[in-house]
Amino acid sequence: MSAAAEAVSDNAPQIAVEVDHVTKIYPGGVEALNDMTIQFPRGELTSLLGPSGCGKTTLLKIIAGLLKQTSGTVKVNGVDVTGPGKERAFVFQDFALMPWASVMRNAAFGLELQGMSKSEREAIAEKYIDVVGLKGYENLYPHELSGGMRQRVGLARALAVNAEVLLMDEPFSAVDEQTRRKFQEDILEVVDDEQKTFIFVTHSIEEAVYVSQSIALLLPRPSRVSEIIRPDIRRDISPDAIRRDPVYLDIVERIWQGLRTYVE
Amino acid sequence: MSSFLVHPLTLRLVSVVIAFGTWEYLGRIPISPAFPTFLETMSALWGMLMDGSMISVYPATFQPLLIGLIISSILGIACGVFMGLNHKAEWFGAPVFIVLQSAPLAALIPLLTFAYGIGLTSKIITVCIMSMPVIVLNAYTAVRHTPTSMIEMGESYLGSRRQIIMKIIIPAASPVIYAGLRLGAAMGFIGAILAELLITPTGIGDLITYNQSIAEYDKMYAAIFSIMVFAVLFIEILERTEYIFFRPDKRVTQ
Numbered sequence: 001m002s003a004a005a006e007a008v009s010d011n012a013p014q015i016a017v018e019v020d021h022v023t024k025i026y027p028g029g030v031e032a033l034n035d036m037t038i039q040f041p042r043g044e045l046t047s048l049l050g051p052s053g054c055g056k057t058t059l060l061k062i063i064a065g066l067l068k069q070t071s072g073t074v075k076v077n078g079v080d081v082t083g084p085g086k087e088r089a090f091v092f093q094d095f096a097l098m099p100w101a102s103v104m105r106n107a108a109f110g111l112e113l114q115g116m117s118k119s120e121r122e123a124i125a126e127k128y129i130d131v132v133g134l135k136g137y138e139n140l141y142p143h144e145l146s147g148g149m150r151q152r153v154g155l156a157r158a159l160a161v162n163a164e165v166l167l168m169d170e171p172f173s174a175v176d177e178q179t180r181r182k183f184q185e186d187i188l189e190v191v192d193d194e195q196k197t198f199i200f201v202t203h204s205i206e207e208a209v210y211v212s213q214s215i216a217l218l219l220p221r222p223s224r225v226s227e228i229i230r231p232d233i234r235r236d237i238s239p240d241a242i243r244r245d246p247v248y249l250d251i252v253e254r255i256w257q258g259l260r261t262y263v264e
Numbered sequence: 265m266s267s268f269l270v271h272p273l274t275l276r277l278v279s280v281v282i283a284f285g286t287w288e289y290l291g292r293i294p295i296s297p298a299f300p301t302f303l304e305t306m307s308a309l310w311g312m313l314m315d316g317s318m319i320s321v322y323p324a325t326f327q328p329l330l331i332g333l334i335i336s337s338i339l340g341i342a343c344g345v346f347m348g349l350n351h352k353a354e355w356f357g358a359p360v361f362i363v364l365q366s367a368p369l370a371a372l373i374p375l376l377t378f379a380y381g382i383g384l385t386s387k388i389i390t391v392c393i394m395s396m397p398v399i400v401l402n403a404y405t406a407v408r409h410t411p412t413s414m415i416e417m418g419e420s421y422l423g424s425r426r427q428i429i430m431k432i433i434i435p436a437a438s439p440v441i442y443a444g445l446r447l448g449a450a451m452g453f454i455g456a457i458l459a460e461l462l463i464t465p466t467g468i469g470d471l472i473t474y475n476q477s478i479a480e481y482d483k484m485y486a487a488i489f490s491i492m493v494f495a496v497l498f499i500e501i502l503e504r505t506e507y508i509f510f511r512p513d514k515r516v517t518q
Contacts, residue, residue, distance in 0.1 A: 061416075064420050065420070066420055083419075084419055084421070084422055085422075086422065088420070089420070089421070090416070090417070090421075092416070093413070094411075096411070096413040096414050096416070096417035098414065098435065099511075100435050100436075100510060100512060101513075102512075109431075110421040110422075112431075113421050113422055113423040113424075113427055141512075
Protein backbone atom coordinates (compact mmCIF):
# COMPACT_ATOMS: atom_id res chain seq x y z
CA MET A 1 0.00 0.00 0.00
CA SER A 2 1.10 3.55 -0.53
CA ALA A 3 2.42 5.76 2.22
CA ALA A 4 -0.59 8.02 2.25
CA ALA A 5 -2.95 5.07 2.54
CA GLU A 6 -1.14 4.05 5.71
CA ALA A 7 -1.43 7.54 7.10
CA VAL A 8 -5.21 7.28 7.14
CA SER A 9 -5.37 3.56 7.90
CA ASP A 10 -6.77 3.92 11.44
CA ASN A 11 -10.11 4.87 9.98
CA ALA A 12 -11.38 4.59 6.46
CA PRO A 13 -10.38 7.59 4.30
CA GLN A 14 -12.64 10.43 5.34
CA ILE A 15 -14.11 12.62 2.70
CA ALA A 16 -12.70 16.13 2.41
CA VAL A 17 -14.55 17.29 -0.67
CA GLU A 18 -17.88 16.04 -1.85
CA VAL A 19 -19.30 16.87 -5.25
CA ASP A 20 -22.94 15.94 -5.50
CA HIS A 21 -24.91 15.90 -8.77
CA VAL A 22 -23.20 19.02 -10.07
CA THR A 23 -24.22 20.34 -13.46
CA LYS A 24 -22.62 23.34 -15.09
CA ILE A 25 -24.04 24.98 -18.17
CA TYR A 26 -22.11 28.02 -19.39
CA PRO A 27 -24.00 31.06 -20.65
CA GLY A 28 -24.60 30.23 -24.28
CA GLY A 29 -25.67 26.71 -23.51
CA VAL A 30 -22.40 24.77 -23.46
CA GLU A 31 -22.76 21.96 -20.96
CA ALA A 32 -19.40 21.52 -19.21
CA LEU A 33 -20.54 19.16 -16.45
CA ASN A 34 -23.54 16.91 -16.37
CA ASP A 35 -24.74 15.53 -13.04
CA MET A 36 -21.23 14.89 -11.74
CA THR A 37 -20.85 13.09 -8.42
CA ILE A 38 -17.44 12.42 -6.94
CA GLN A 39 -15.75 12.35 -3.55
CA PHE A 40 -12.20 13.27 -2.62
CA PRO A 41 -10.62 11.47 0.34
CA ARG A 42 -8.80 13.54 2.95
CA GLY A 43 -5.01 13.60 2.97
CA GLU A 44 -4.65 12.12 -0.48
CA LEU A 45 -3.76 13.39 -3.88
CA THR A 46 -6.58 12.71 -6.30
CA SER A 47 -6.08 13.43 -9.97
CA LEU A 48 -8.80 14.47 -12.34
CA LEU A 49 -7.66 12.93 -15.57
CA GLY A 50 -9.35 13.11 -18.90
CA PRO A 51 -9.21 14.38 -22.45
CA SER A 52 -9.81 18.06 -23.09
CA GLY A 53 -13.45 19.02 -22.96
CA CYS A 54 -14.34 16.66 -20.12
CA GLY A 55 -14.84 19.53 -17.69
CA LYS A 56 -11.99 18.86 -15.30
CA THR A 57 -10.92 22.47 -14.95
CA THR A 58 -14.54 23.56 -14.68
CA LEU A 59 -15.03 21.07 -11.84
CA LEU A 60 -11.91 22.33 -10.08
CA LYS A 61 -13.01 25.96 -10.37
CA ILE A 62 -16.43 25.09 -9.02
CA ILE A 63 -14.79 23.39 -6.03
CA ALA A 64 -12.61 26.49 -5.64
CA GLY A 65 -15.73 28.67 -5.61
CA LEU A 66 -14.50 30.64 -8.62
CA LEU A 67 -17.37 29.39 -10.76
CA LYS A 68 -20.98 28.81 -9.75
CA GLN A 69 -22.52 25.49 -10.63
CA THR A 70 -25.86 25.52 -12.39
CA SER A 71 -27.24 22.86 -10.04
CA GLY A 72 -26.02 20.39 -7.44
CA THR A 73 -23.91 20.93 -4.34
CA VAL A 74 -20.24 20.96 -3.43
CA LYS A 75 -19.27 20.41 0.20
CA VAL A 76 -15.85 20.92 1.73
CA ASN A 77 -15.61 19.35 5.20
CA GLY A 78 -19.39 18.99 5.11
CA VAL A 79 -19.98 22.71 4.51
CA ASP A 80 -21.58 23.98 1.31
CA VAL A 81 -19.29 25.90 -1.01
CA THR A 82 -20.73 29.30 -1.92
CA GLY A 83 -17.48 31.02 -2.92
CA PRO A 84 -13.76 30.86 -2.32
CA GLY A 85 -12.78 29.87 1.22
CA LYS A 86 -9.91 29.84 3.63
CA GLU A 87 -9.71 26.05 3.64
CA ARG A 88 -8.98 25.93 -0.10
CA ALA A 89 -6.01 27.26 -2.06
CA PHE A 90 -5.56 27.31 -5.80
CA VAL A 91 -2.50 26.71 -7.95
CA PHE A 92 -2.93 28.14 -11.43
CA GLN A 93 -1.97 26.69 -14.76
CA ASP A 94 -0.36 29.97 -15.87
CA PHE A 95 1.04 30.53 -12.34
CA ALA A 96 -0.92 33.81 -11.87
CA LEU A 97 2.09 35.48 -10.31
CA MET A 98 2.22 39.26 -10.11
CA PRO A 99 5.14 40.33 -12.31
CA TRP A 100 5.70 43.48 -10.27
CA ALA A 101 6.10 41.59 -7.00
CA SER A 102 9.15 39.73 -5.75
CA VAL A 103 9.10 36.00 -5.05
CA MET A 104 8.66 36.86 -1.39
CA ARG A 105 5.68 39.13 -1.93
CA ASN A 106 4.06 36.70 -4.35
CA ALA A 107 4.47 33.79 -1.95
CA ALA A 108 3.11 35.85 0.93
CA PHE A 109 0.29 37.39 -1.10
CA GLY A 110 -2.47 35.10 0.21
CA LEU A 111 -1.52 36.14 3.74
CA GLU A 112 -1.21 39.79 2.70
CA LEU A 113 -4.82 39.68 1.48
CA GLN A 114 -5.83 38.26 4.86
CA GLY A 115 -4.34 41.36 6.48
CA MET A 116 -1.45 39.65 8.25
CA SER A 117 1.44 41.94 9.24
CA LYS A 118 4.44 42.06 6.98
CA SER A 119 6.94 40.47 9.37
CA GLU A 120 4.57 37.63 10.24
CA ARG A 121 3.60 36.78 6.69
CA GLU A 122 7.16 36.97 5.42
CA ALA A 123 8.32 34.57 8.12
CA ILE A 124 5.69 32.06 6.99
CA ALA A 125 6.37 32.63 3.29
CA GLU A 126 10.08 32.21 3.88
CA LYS A 127 9.46 28.77 5.30
CA TYR A 128 7.43 27.65 2.30
CA ILE A 129 9.79 29.22 -0.21
CA ASP A 130 12.34 26.91 1.39
CA VAL A 131 9.94 23.93 1.23
CA VAL A 132 9.48 24.36 -2.53
CA GLY A 133 13.24 24.71 -3.01
CA LEU A 134 13.54 28.41 -3.79
CA LYS A 135 15.60 29.52 -0.81
CA GLY A 136 17.88 32.36 -1.90
CA TYR A 137 15.52 33.53 -4.66
CA GLU A 138 13.24 35.60 -2.39
CA ASN A 139 14.11 38.95 -3.89
CA LEU A 140 13.94 38.01 -7.55
CA TYR A 141 11.03 38.88 -9.79
CA PRO A 142 9.00 36.29 -11.72
CA HIS A 143 10.53 37.22 -15.09
CA GLU A 144 13.93 36.29 -13.71
CA LEU A 145 12.77 32.74 -12.93
CA SER A 146 12.26 29.70 -15.16
CA GLY A 147 8.75 28.36 -15.71
CA GLY A 148 9.27 25.57 -13.20
CA MET A 149 10.51 27.97 -10.56
CA ARG A 150 7.56 30.26 -11.14
CA GLN A 151 5.17 27.43 -10.47
CA ARG A 152 7.10 26.65 -7.29
CA VAL A 153 6.30 30.20 -6.18
CA GLY A 154 2.64 29.48 -6.98
CA LEU A 155 2.83 26.36 -4.84
CA ALA A 156 4.56 28.22 -2.00
CA ARG A 157 1.76 30.80 -2.07
CA ALA A 158 -0.84 28.05 -1.83
CA LEU A 159 0.98 26.26 0.99
CA ALA A 160 1.58 29.49 2.94
CA VAL A 161 -2.12 30.12 3.57
CA ASN A 162 -2.24 26.68 5.22
CA ALA A 163 -5.40 25.55 3.47
CA GLU A 164 -6.52 21.95 3.96
CA VAL A 165 -7.38 21.47 0.32
CA LEU A 166 -5.01 22.36 -2.50
CA LEU A 167 -6.55 22.68 -5.93
CA MET A 168 -4.03 22.41 -8.71
CA ASP A 169 -5.09 23.21 -12.26
CA GLU A 170 -2.65 21.51 -14.64
CA PRO A 171 0.19 23.00 -12.62
CA PHE A 172 2.97 21.51 -14.72
CA SER A 173 1.51 21.88 -18.19
CA ALA A 174 3.42 25.10 -18.86
CA VAL A 175 6.68 23.64 -17.58
CA ASP A 176 9.24 21.78 -19.68
CA GLU A 177 9.47 18.01 -19.43
CA GLN A 178 12.67 17.67 -17.37
CA THR A 179 11.52 20.25 -14.86
CA ARG A 180 8.14 18.59 -14.73
CA ARG A 181 9.62 15.23 -13.68
CA LYS A 182 11.60 16.83 -10.89
CA PHE A 183 8.53 18.76 -9.85
CA GLN A 184 6.43 15.58 -9.77
CA GLU A 185 8.97 13.94 -7.47
CA ASP A 186 8.95 16.98 -5.21
CA ILE A 187 5.18 17.14 -5.09
CA LEU A 188 5.10 13.59 -3.70
CA GLU A 189 7.26 14.75 -0.81
CA VAL A 190 5.04 17.74 -0.21
CA VAL A 191 1.96 15.48 -0.18
CA ASP A 192 3.64 13.23 2.39
CA ASP A 193 4.85 16.07 4.60
CA GLU A 194 1.89 18.41 4.51
CA GLN A 195 -0.99 15.98 5.11
CA LYS A 196 -3.31 18.00 2.95
CA THR A 197 -5.91 17.01 0.41
CA PHE A 198 -4.73 17.66 -3.13
CA ILE A 199 -7.00 17.77 -6.14
CA PHE A 200 -4.87 17.74 -9.22
CA VAL A 201 -6.10 18.35 -12.75
CA THR A 202 -3.95 16.90 -15.48
CA HIS A 203 -4.19 15.56 -18.99
CA SER A 204 -1.00 13.53 -18.67
CA ILE A 205 -1.67 9.88 -17.89
CA GLU A 206 1.91 9.26 -16.73
CA GLU A 207 1.79 12.24 -14.45
CA ALA A 208 -1.52 11.17 -12.91
CA VAL A 209 -0.34 7.62 -12.28
CA TYR A 210 2.96 8.82 -10.88
CA VAL A 211 1.71 11.38 -8.37
CA SER A 212 -1.77 10.18 -7.37
CA GLN A 213 -3.18 8.02 -4.66
CA SER A 214 -6.33 7.87 -6.70
CA ILE A 215 -7.27 8.90 -10.21
CA ALA A 216 -10.73 9.95 -11.27
CA LEU A 217 -11.01 9.21 -14.94
CA LEU A 218 -13.37 11.73 -16.52
CA LEU A 219 -14.93 11.26 -19.91
CA PRO A 220 -16.60 13.86 -22.10
CA ARG A 221 -19.94 14.12 -23.89
CA PRO A 222 -21.67 13.84 -21.50
CA SER A 223 -19.03 14.55 -18.89
CA ARG A 224 -18.94 11.87 -16.24
CA VAL A 225 -16.65 10.00 -13.87
CA SER A 226 -16.02 6.77 -15.73
CA GLU A 227 -13.79 5.11 -13.18
CA ILE A 228 -11.79 5.67 -9.99
CA ILE A 229 -8.40 4.03 -10.20
CA ARG A 230 -6.09 3.60 -7.22
CA PRO A 231 -2.64 3.01 -8.70
CA ASP A 232 -1.04 0.90 -5.99
CA ILE A 233 2.46 1.45 -7.20
CA ARG A 234 5.44 1.03 -4.88
CA ARG A 235 6.62 4.30 -3.40
CA ASP A 236 9.64 2.90 -1.59
CA ILE A 237 11.73 2.64 -4.74
CA SER A 238 13.55 5.40 -6.60
CA PRO A 239 11.58 7.64 -8.95
CA ASP A 240 13.32 6.14 -11.96
CA ALA A 241 12.54 2.63 -10.81
CA ILE A 242 8.88 3.60 -10.41
CA ARG A 243 8.78 4.82 -13.99
CA ARG A 244 10.04 1.39 -15.10
CA ASP A 245 7.88 -0.58 -12.69
CA PRO A 246 5.59 -3.01 -14.60
CA VAL A 247 2.66 -2.13 -12.30
CA TYR A 248 3.09 1.56 -13.16
CA LEU A 249 3.35 0.83 -16.86
CA ASP A 250 0.31 -1.46 -16.79
CA ILE A 251 -1.85 1.18 -15.20
CA VAL A 252 -0.71 3.80 -17.70
CA GLU A 253 -1.54 1.39 -20.51
CA ARG A 254 -4.93 0.51 -19.04
CA ILE A 255 -5.94 4.15 -18.72
CA TRP A 256 -4.77 4.85 -22.26
CA GLN A 257 -6.87 1.99 -23.60
CA GLY A 258 -9.88 3.44 -21.79
CA LEU A 259 -9.28 6.94 -23.14
CA ARG A 260 -8.15 6.29 -26.70
CA THR A 261 -11.63 5.87 -28.11
CA TYR A 262 -12.35 9.46 -27.05
CA VAL A 263 -9.26 10.85 -28.66
CA GLU A 264 -9.61 9.22 -32.04
CA MET B 265 34.20 47.88 -29.41
CA SER B 266 31.21 46.35 -31.14
CA SER B 267 29.28 46.32 -27.84
CA PHE B 268 30.08 50.02 -27.50
CA LEU B 269 28.65 50.67 -30.97
CA VAL B 270 25.30 49.05 -30.21
CA HIS B 271 25.06 50.35 -26.65
CA PRO B 272 21.66 52.10 -26.23
CA LEU B 273 23.36 55.35 -25.20
CA THR B 274 25.62 55.32 -28.26
CA LEU B 275 22.66 54.65 -30.51
CA ARG B 276 20.68 57.48 -28.95
CA LEU B 277 23.59 59.84 -29.32
CA VAL B 278 24.04 58.82 -32.97
CA SER B 279 20.36 59.45 -33.73
CA VAL B 280 20.53 62.88 -32.05
CA VAL B 281 23.68 63.79 -33.98
CA ILE B 282 22.07 62.70 -37.26
CA ALA B 283 18.91 64.73 -36.57
CA PHE B 284 20.78 67.89 -35.59
CA GLY B 285 23.31 67.41 -38.38
CA THR B 286 20.50 67.24 -40.92
CA TRP B 287 18.97 70.34 -39.41
CA GLU B 288 22.29 72.19 -39.65
CA TYR B 289 22.77 71.05 -43.26
CA LEU B 290 19.25 72.07 -44.34
CA GLY B 291 19.68 75.42 -42.63
CA ARG B 292 22.92 76.06 -44.51
CA ILE B 293 21.52 75.28 -47.99
CA PRO B 294 19.33 77.27 -47.02
CA ILE B 295 15.91 75.79 -47.75
CA SER B 296 14.20 79.00 -46.63
CA PRO B 297 15.30 82.31 -45.15
CA ALA B 298 12.85 81.55 -42.36
CA PHE B 299 14.72 78.37 -41.42
CA PRO B 300 17.78 79.01 -39.24
CA THR B 301 20.56 76.49 -38.80
CA PHE B 302 20.89 74.35 -35.70
CA LEU B 303 23.85 76.35 -34.42
CA GLU B 304 22.13 79.70 -34.92
CA THR B 305 19.15 78.39 -33.04
CA MET B 306 21.31 77.14 -30.20
CA SER B 307 23.11 80.46 -29.87
CA ALA B 308 19.76 82.27 -29.85
CA LEU B 309 18.61 79.81 -27.17
CA TRP B 310 21.72 80.53 -25.14
CA GLY B 311 21.21 84.27 -25.48
CA MET B 312 17.54 84.06 -24.44
CA LEU B 313 18.45 81.87 -21.47
CA MET B 314 21.16 84.29 -20.37
CA ASP B 315 19.17 87.52 -20.67
CA GLY B 316 16.23 85.88 -18.85
CA SER B 317 13.72 86.54 -21.63
CA MET B 318 12.99 82.82 -21.99
CA ILE B 319 12.88 81.83 -18.35
CA SER B 320 10.52 84.68 -17.49
CA VAL B 321 7.82 83.46 -19.91
CA TYR B 322 7.70 79.83 -18.82
CA PRO B 323 5.58 80.26 -15.70
CA ALA B 324 2.76 81.60 -17.88
CA THR B 325 2.88 78.48 -20.07
CA PHE B 326 3.36 76.00 -17.27
CA GLN B 327 0.49 77.25 -15.17
CA PRO B 328 -2.36 76.10 -17.47
CA LEU B 329 -0.28 73.13 -18.62
CA LEU B 330 0.37 71.70 -15.16
CA ILE B 331 -3.09 72.45 -13.79
CA GLY B 332 -4.62 70.91 -16.94
CA LEU B 333 -2.42 67.83 -16.81
CA ILE B 334 -3.09 67.25 -13.12
CA ILE B 335 -6.83 67.51 -13.68
CA SER B 336 -6.70 65.26 -16.76
CA SER B 337 -4.55 62.67 -15.03
CA ILE B 338 -6.62 62.37 -11.89
CA LEU B 339 -10.00 62.65 -13.57
CA GLY B 340 -8.91 60.68 -16.63
CA ILE B 341 -7.47 57.73 -14.72
CA ALA B 342 -10.46 57.69 -12.38
CA CYS B 343 -12.91 57.71 -15.31
CA GLY B 344 -10.94 55.10 -17.24
CA VAL B 345 -10.53 52.74 -14.31
CA PHE B 346 -14.18 53.09 -13.42
CA MET B 347 -15.20 52.37 -17.02
CA GLY B 348 -12.93 49.34 -17.02
CA LEU B 349 -14.49 47.98 -13.85
CA ASN B 350 -18.10 48.79 -14.52
CA HIS B 351 -19.95 47.83 -17.68
CA LYS B 352 -22.61 50.52 -17.29
CA ALA B 353 -19.96 53.23 -16.98
CA GLU B 354 -18.24 51.77 -20.02
CA TRP B 355 -21.44 51.86 -22.01
CA PHE B 356 -22.00 55.46 -20.96
CA GLY B 357 -18.47 56.81 -21.19
CA ALA B 358 -16.58 54.94 -23.90
CA PRO B 359 -18.38 56.45 -26.93
CA VAL B 360 -17.88 60.00 -25.60
CA PHE B 361 -14.14 59.59 -25.22
CA ILE B 362 -13.71 57.68 -28.46
CA VAL B 363 -15.38 60.56 -30.31
CA LEU B 364 -13.32 63.12 -28.39
CA GLN B 365 -10.12 61.29 -29.19
CA SER B 366 -10.73 61.27 -32.92
CA ALA B 367 -12.29 64.74 -33.20
CA PRO B 368 -10.16 67.71 -34.24
CA LEU B 369 -10.37 69.38 -30.86
CA ALA B 370 -8.44 72.48 -31.88
CA ALA B 371 -11.58 73.43 -33.77
CA LEU B 372 -13.37 73.74 -30.45
CA ILE B 373 -11.04 76.41 -29.14
CA PRO B 374 -13.03 79.38 -30.53
CA LEU B 375 -16.07 77.88 -28.83
CA LEU B 376 -14.17 77.66 -25.55
CA THR B 377 -13.10 81.28 -25.84
CA PHE B 378 -16.69 82.21 -26.44
CA ALA B 379 -17.83 80.33 -23.33
CA TYR B 380 -14.96 80.93 -20.89
CA GLY B 381 -13.24 84.03 -22.17
CA ILE B 382 -9.57 84.44 -22.92
CA GLY B 383 -8.24 83.76 -19.43
CA LEU B 384 -6.66 80.85 -17.65
CA THR B 385 -9.85 78.74 -17.61
CA SER B 386 -9.99 78.44 -21.39
CA LYS B 387 -6.34 77.43 -21.54
CA ILE B 388 -6.71 74.81 -18.83
CA ILE B 389 -9.74 73.37 -20.60
CA THR B 390 -7.81 73.28 -23.88
CA VAL B 391 -5.06 71.26 -22.21
CA CYS B 392 -7.68 68.96 -20.67
CA ILE B 393 -9.64 68.24 -23.84
CA MET B 394 -6.41 67.46 -25.67
CA SER B 395 -4.91 65.18 -23.05
CA MET B 396 -7.83 63.53 -21.31
CA PRO B 397 -9.33 61.22 -23.98
CA VAL B 398 -6.14 59.26 -24.50
CA ILE B 399 -5.57 58.96 -20.74
CA VAL B 400 -9.13 57.73 -20.19
CA LEU B 401 -9.10 55.25 -23.05
CA ASN B 402 -5.73 53.80 -22.07
CA ALA B 403 -6.73 53.39 -18.44
CA TYR B 404 -9.98 51.77 -19.50
CA THR B 405 -8.33 49.32 -21.90
CA ALA B 406 -5.63 48.50 -19.37
CA VAL B 407 -8.11 47.64 -16.65
CA ARG B 408 -10.27 45.65 -19.03
CA HIS B 409 -7.26 43.52 -20.02
CA THR B 410 -6.10 42.45 -16.58
CA PRO B 411 -5.28 38.74 -16.90
CA THR B 412 -8.30 36.74 -15.74
CA SER B 413 -6.20 34.27 -13.81
CA MET B 414 -4.68 37.07 -11.75
CA ILE B 415 -8.13 38.28 -10.73
CA GLU B 416 -9.19 34.71 -10.00
CA MET B 417 -6.06 34.39 -7.90
CA GLY B 418 -7.11 37.42 -5.87
CA GLU B 419 -10.60 36.00 -5.44
CA SER B 420 -9.46 32.53 -4.49
CA TYR B 421 -7.16 33.97 -1.82
CA LEU B 422 -10.15 35.89 -0.47
CA GLY B 423 -9.14 39.37 -1.52
CA SER B 424 -11.87 41.96 -1.08
CA ARG B 425 -13.01 43.82 -4.19
CA ARG B 426 -11.03 46.82 -2.98
CA GLN B 427 -7.87 44.76 -2.43
CA ILE B 428 -8.18 43.15 -5.85
CA ILE B 429 -8.51 46.57 -7.48
CA MET B 430 -5.70 48.23 -5.54
CA LYS B 431 -3.23 45.36 -5.32
CA ILE B 432 -3.85 43.52 -8.59
CA ILE B 433 -5.84 45.40 -11.22
CA ILE B 434 -4.19 48.83 -10.89
CA PRO B 435 -0.57 47.57 -10.79
CA ALA B 436 -1.32 45.18 -13.66
CA ALA B 437 -2.81 48.07 -15.62
CA SER B 438 -0.12 50.59 -14.71
CA PRO B 439 2.14 50.13 -17.78
CA VAL B 440 -0.71 50.93 -20.16
CA ILE B 441 -2.09 53.65 -17.87
CA TYR B 442 1.36 55.22 -17.91
CA ALA B 443 1.59 54.90 -21.67
CA GLY B 444 -1.68 56.87 -21.74
CA LEU B 445 -0.26 59.45 -19.35
CA ARG B 446 2.80 59.92 -21.52
CA LEU B 447 0.68 60.35 -24.65
CA GLY B 448 -1.68 62.59 -22.69
CA ALA B 449 1.21 64.74 -21.47
CA ALA B 450 2.45 65.12 -25.03
CA MET B 451 -1.05 66.11 -26.13
CA GLY B 452 -1.23 68.50 -23.17
CA PHE B 453 1.92 70.29 -24.35
CA ILE B 454 0.32 70.65 -27.76
CA GLY B 455 -2.83 71.94 -26.09
CA ALA B 456 -0.96 74.51 -24.02
CA ILE B 457 0.89 75.86 -27.06
CA LEU B 458 -2.28 75.83 -29.18
CA ALA B 459 -4.07 77.79 -26.49
CA GLU B 460 -1.30 80.38 -26.47
CA LEU B 461 -1.27 80.64 -30.23
CA LEU B 462 -5.04 80.72 -30.69
CA ILE B 463 -6.50 82.30 -27.55
CA THR B 464 -4.13 84.92 -26.19
CA PRO B 465 -0.40 85.10 -26.83
CA THR B 466 1.24 84.51 -23.47
CA GLY B 467 4.25 82.51 -22.32
CA ILE B 468 6.20 80.51 -24.80
CA GLY B 469 3.44 80.86 -27.42
CA ASP B 470 3.92 84.63 -27.23
CA LEU B 471 7.67 84.20 -27.68
CA ILE B 472 7.02 82.09 -30.79
CA THR B 473 4.48 84.45 -32.39
CA TYR B 474 6.34 87.61 -31.45
CA ASN B 475 9.67 86.45 -32.88
CA GLN B 476 7.93 85.18 -35.97
CA SER B 477 6.27 88.55 -36.53
CA ILE B 478 9.58 90.43 -36.26
CA ALA B 479 11.36 87.79 -38.38
CA GLU B 480 13.76 86.70 -35.63
CA TYR B 481 13.52 83.13 -36.78
CA ASP B 482 16.43 81.82 -34.77
CA LYS B 483 14.69 82.99 -31.59
CA MET B 484 11.40 81.55 -32.74
CA TYR B 485 12.96 78.17 -33.32
CA ALA B 486 14.82 78.39 -30.02
CA ALA B 487 11.48 78.85 -28.26
CA ILE B 488 9.98 75.87 -30.11
CA PHE B 489 13.08 73.83 -29.35
CA SER B 490 12.92 74.67 -25.66
CA ILE B 491 9.32 73.54 -25.29
CA MET B 492 10.15 70.28 -27.06
CA VAL B 493 13.02 69.68 -24.66
CA PHE B 494 10.70 70.32 -21.75
CA ALA B 495 8.10 67.93 -23.15
CA VAL B 496 10.64 65.15 -23.60
CA LEU B 497 12.09 65.67 -20.12
CA PHE B 498 8.65 65.73 -18.57
CA ILE B 499 7.65 62.48 -20.27
CA GLU B 500 10.93 60.87 -19.27
CA ILE B 501 10.37 61.82 -15.62
CA LEU B 502 6.87 60.37 -15.82
CA GLU B 503 8.31 57.06 -17.00
CA ARG B 504 10.74 57.00 -14.09
CA THR B 505 7.95 57.50 -11.57
CA GLU B 506 6.18 54.45 -12.95
CA TYR B 507 9.22 52.28 -12.33
CA ILE B 508 9.63 53.64 -8.85
CA PHE B 509 6.05 53.39 -7.69
CA PHE B 510 4.47 50.52 -9.59
CA ARG B 511 6.91 48.34 -11.42
CA PRO B 512 10.06 47.66 -9.41
CA ASP B 513 10.53 44.58 -11.59
CA LYS B 514 11.28 46.77 -14.61
CA ARG B 515 14.14 48.51 -12.84
CA VAL B 516 15.82 45.14 -12.49
CA THR B 517 15.98 44.58 -16.22
CA GLN B 518 17.54 47.95 -16.92
